[in-house]
Amino acid sequence: MVRVLIPLILVGILVFAIVDIIVIDNARVRGLPKFAWIPVVIVLPFIGPLLWFFLGRERLEEYSNGRYANDPAPTPEPGRRFGPIAPDDDPDFLGRLNREQEQEERIRELEKRLKELGDDKPKD
Incomplete structure (x- = not known):
């Protein structure tokens, strides 16, 4: 049973990592470009997806609304302000x-x- 379950889990993680690489926003990719992460994930079956999830992608807390959490807020043009008026x-x-x-x-x-x-x- 374990001999069947572990390969299925590895294939599932591998497929999930590849799909995640394809659909993620380019601004959230770290380290390597998106097209380079796919061979890394495929060539290194267990370590590749782990590298992708822990090193290759920005977390949503770090990157939201098209900017990083540490970036200063955009300033409006003089005479204009953001949000509803x-x-x-x-x-x-x-x-x-x-x-x-x-x-x-x-x-x-x-x-x-x-x-x-x-x-x-x-x-x-």
Whole structure:
């Protein structure tokens, strides 16, 4: 039973390591490039996957949101900030409100003119 179980576990770890190497983000690979890790894992059946998991890949705690935990936070451009802002602080939102208000005023003016033109017609 053990003679069958140990090779199955080794093959499972080997396949898992190769799939992990293929799908992992390039920024999270340490030591060697991704294409070099695959032969290491295949040539060294037990040690290769262990090297990959302990030395070759960044852990999620170390690398999250596209940057490393020790990297300083990105600074926003002057006059802009990250994250949600209130609608009354958003210049795009305020500009859109002004455009909508101007359009409504034009529509009211046109409706008023149409009404005046309609009143000038002789009644039968």
